[in-house]
Amino acid sequence: MLSVQQLRKQFTSVLAVDGVSFDVPGGSIFGLIGPNGAGKTTTIRMILRILEPDSGTVTYNGASFTKATRDILGYLPEERGLYKKSRLIDTLLYLAELRGLQRSKARVAVMTWLERLGLRDAAQRKVEELSKGNQQKVQFIGAVLHDPAILVLDEPLSGLDPVNQNIFKDILLDLKQKGKSIIFSTHQMDQAERLSDALCLINKGRVVLGGTVRDVKKRYGRNSLHVDFDGDGTILNTLAGVQNVMLYEHSAEMELMPGVTPRDVITLINPHLDLRKVELLEPSLHAIFLQTVGGLETAPKGKEGVA
Amino acid sequence: MTKILVIARWEYMEKVKSKIFLVGLLLTPLIMIGMGVLPTLFVSQEDEHSRIIGVIDPGGTIIEPFTHRMQTRYLLKNRQPNYIVLPLAVGTGINVDDAVADANRRVASDQIDGYFFFQGSGRDSLIEYRSKTVGDFALPARIEEVLKTIVAEQRVQALGLDPAVLRQIAVKMDVRSVKLSAKGEKENAGFERVFLSAYVFLMMLFLLIVTSGQMLVRSVIEEKSNRIVEVLVSSCSPTELMAGKVLGLSGLGLTQMAFWALIGVAASLQFGMQLIDPGHALLLVVYFILGYLFYAAIFIAAGSPLNTEQEAQQITSYLVLVLILPIVLALPAMKDPNATWIKILTYIPFLTPTMMAMRIPIQMPMLWEILLTIVIMLISIAGAMVAAGRIFRIGILSTGKSPKLKEIFRWIKNG
Numbered sequence: 222m223l224s225v226q227q228l229r230k231q232f233t234s235v236l237a238v239d240g241v242s243f244d245v246p247g248g249s250i251f252g253l254i255g256p257n258g259a260g261k262t263t264t265i266r267m268i269l270r271i272l273e274p275d276s277g278t279v280t281y282n283g284a285s286f287t288k289a290t291r292d293i294l295g296y297l298p299e300e301r302g303l304y305k306k307s308r309l310i311d312t313l314l315y316l317a318e319l320r321g322l323q324r325s326k327a328r329v330a331v332m333t334w335l336e337r338l339g340l341r342d343a344a345q346r347k348v349e350e351l352s353k354g355n356q357q358k359v360q361f362i363g364a365v366l367h368d369p370a371i372l373v374l375d376e377p378l379s380g381l382d383p384v385n386q387n388i389f390k391d392i393l394l395d396l397k398q399k400g401k402s403i404i405f406s407t408h409q410m411d412q413a414e415r416l417s418d419a420l421c422l423i424n425k426g427r428v429v430l431g432g433t434v435r436d437v438k439k440r441y442g443r444n445s446l447h448v449d450f451d452g453d454g455t456i457l458n459t460l461a462g463v464q465n466v467m468l469y470e471h472s473a474e475m476e477l478m479p480g481v482t483p484r485d486v487i488t489l490i491n492p493h494l495d496l497r498k499v500e501l502l503e504p505s506l507h508a509i510f511l512q513t514v515g516g517l518e519t520a521p522k523g524k525e526g527v528a
Numbered sequence: 529m530t531k532i533l534v535i536a537r538w539e540y541m542e543k544v545k546s547k548i549f550l551v552g553l554l555l556t557p558l559i560m561i562g563m564g565v566l567p568t569l570f571v572s573q574e575d576e577h578s579r580i581i582g583v584i585d586p587g588g589t590i591i592e593p594f595t596h597r598m599q600t601r602y603l604l605k606n607r608q609p610n611y612i613v614l615p616l617a618v619g620t621g622i623n624v625d626d627a628v629a630d631a632n633r634r635v636a637s638d639q640i641d642g643y644f645f646f647q648g649s650g651r652d653s654l655i656e657y658r659s660k661t662v663g664d665f666a667l668p669a670r671i672e673e674v675l676k677t678i679v680a681e682q683r684v685q686a687l688g689l690d691p692a693v694l695r696q697i698a699v700k701m702d703v704r705s706v707k708l709s710a711k712g713e714k715e716n717a718g719f720e721r722v723f724l725s726a727y728v729f730l731m732m733l734f735l736l737i738v739t740s741g742q743m744l745v746r747s748v749i750e751e752k753s754n755r756i757v758e759v760l761v762s763s764c765s766p767t768e769l770m771a772g773k774v775l776g777l778s779g780l781g782l783t784q785m786a787f788w789a790l791i792g793v794a795a796s797l798q799f800g801m802q803l804i805d806p807g808h809a810l811l812l813v814v815y816f817i818l819g820y821l822f823y824a825a826i827f828i829a830a831g832s833p834l835n836t837e838q839e840a841q842q843i844t845s846y847l848v849l850v851l852i853l854p855i856v857l858a859l860p861a862m863k864d865p866n867a868t869w870i871k872i873l874t875y876i877p878f879l880t881p882t883m884m885a886m887r888i889p890i891q892m893p894m895l896w897e898i899l900l901t902i903v904i905m906l907i908s909i910a911g912a913m914v915a916a917g918r919i920f921r922i923g924i925l926s927t928g929k930s931p932k933l934k935e936i937f938r939w940i941k942n943g
Binding site: 266269270271272288291292294296298299300302303304305306307311315316318319320321363364 | 531534535538541542546750753754755756758759760761762763764765925
């Protein structure tokens with residue numbers, strides 16, 4: 222089990238991470254969510270020993286990482302890139318050897334993974350000749366080649382088409398079956414909701430929400446009304462008795478105010494729209510996220526510098 | 529340790545396969561040989577065809593002996609005379625102005641290669657050899673020598689003496705500068721050879737440091753911009769990464785040097801000239817390596833906080849200015865290798881390797897100077913590497929705006 226305890230990191234002018242703690246048991250996927258600049262990347266970097274925390278500990282099965290044991294980590298950084306001019310096989314062998322794998326064993330692992338991701342014939346090609354999606358696959362291979370016990374993935378699915386997203390998801394679930402501790406960060410709440418066993422929401426360097434997905438949702442109770450409809454839904458924005466309305470083309474999710482029943486709301490909607498489906502559910506992770514961090518998620522994506 | 533080797537091998541193998549390296553490897557010696565050899569080759573190139581030299585000799589006193597001597601003394605490879613003398617206007621009756629105008633026209637229309645106007649043997653004078661090409665140093669010298677002999681003979685004869693007296697009183701005396709080694713032994717080194725070898729080694733050191741320094745900076749910036757650096761430093765420490773890079777690229781530099789040295793040896797065997805003696809070469813290799821490591825640290829320190837190639841190019845061009853200084857100083861240093869200011873410059877670590885590369889072929893510095901500079905370099909390298917390591921550790925993870933100089937100094941201090 223990977224255990225992160227009270228991590229804290231102060232940069233010159235900002236307190237980037239302020240007492241973050243969570244556990245990731247073996248054989249589970251942990252989602253790290255939060256708006257940009259919340260401290261996700263800094264937390265990840267401290268787990269990986271790229272940055273030294275000011276205080277707090279990161280332990281695996283009770284022991285902290287040393288030079289010798291850090292090779293059980295695998296890492297896929299957020300902004301992707303590889304050595305453009307180098308051949309695929311050379312790049313992957315290099316990354317594997319850096320993780321302490323012997324060259325002969327590395328070769329076997331590289332070929333197995335290339336085969337699995339349909340890139341076997343590209344082994345001798347240069348990275349720059351590959352499509353972006355395929356480059357992302359290569360990077361992913363670089364992170365898992367040495368069979369790490371802990372896998373840290375920063376936005377692993379962004380930029381992938383649905384087919385490749387599925388391939389990656391299957392691989393992640395497979396690795397989970399094999400008992401790995403997997404941490405991934407994401408902005409996309411539906412991904413976090415579908416993939417992770419447990420998650421934590423970080424905002425301004427602090428954990429504002431944490432636990433299993435079910436626990437988190439339960440905390441908010443069944444007070445979220447999901448409706449499908451025909452017609453112009455803008456009327457829902459001005460509806461009495463509900464708040465935090467998320468309006469889509471032909472569906473909407475809204476939070477009932479205390480004391481308001483679904484029947485009250487339906488009565489209000491009926492004169493204006495043809496309802497096709499009405500459900501009272503737990504709020505989606507997306508709604509919880511917006512509620513907790515106050516719409517920050519839609520802020521423009523910026524760089525998370527460290528200096 | 530093994531991770532350092534893995535990184536070093538990667539850096540070495542990837543760079544050694546790159547086109548830039550191959551081009552630099554092959555092109556640099558070609559340029560060096562071109563710069564060193566071609567001009568001398570062209571200058572000392574012998575004529576392939578006879579040249580026609582016109583003579584205007586109003587006195588009519590020198591035309592005959594001049595023609596005889598020029599045509600018999602200087603021959604082409606095919607035994608034809610190198611110079612054919614064409615009397616343009618000879619004798620007292622000629623109009624000098626017309627003759628000159630006519631001669632100019634002939635030169636212009638390429639009927640003759642050039643001409644000169646001999647005013648008379650009565651007094652010493654300046655003679656102009658007029659031609660379209662003035663780059664030929666040999667011909668005026670030859671005309672001068674022949675004319676001097678003729679005029680001297682005529683003057684001796686006018687005094688009523690036997691022209692053979694000339695040969696008896698002729699003074700043959702050359703003053704030549706001969707280089708003495710530190711032990712006081714004579715070395716057979718002419719100005720050109722010393723100058724050339726000093727220059728060649730300076731240029732090689734300069735090119736080696738600049739090209740590999742740029743490679744170093746470029747590889748750091750590439751890894752920063754594609755974020756591979758995060759993967760790397762999650763697998764090894766920044767210090768290991770830096771050491772691996774320096775080691776790998778040093779290997780690259782040594783490969784380059786060995787290859788060039790091979791070419792140099794081959795070239796010197798081919799042209800029969802010995803550029804430098806082996807003892808000097810060994811010492812130069814030491815300074816090569818020292819300079820290389822020192823600048824590697826400087827380049828890393830300068831490059832790792834940067835984020836774009838453009839910024840990197842700016843920084844490297846400043847470093848190039850520092851490196852090129854000894855090349856500018858080579859000529860004055862040859863005149864007076866013991867000047868105090870040259871010695872002082874030698875002890876500035878930025879300049880030590882190149883100053884030494886320049887000084888060793890000119891005049892071997894004293895043993896204590898060599899030992900002292902090596903110690904200074906070793907200390908500087910150690911200091912620069914530590915500082916560079918501290919900058920590197922933070923610099924490689926900083927993105928966005930490049931840090932200010934003040935901030936970088938804080939990194940070094942807090943490291």
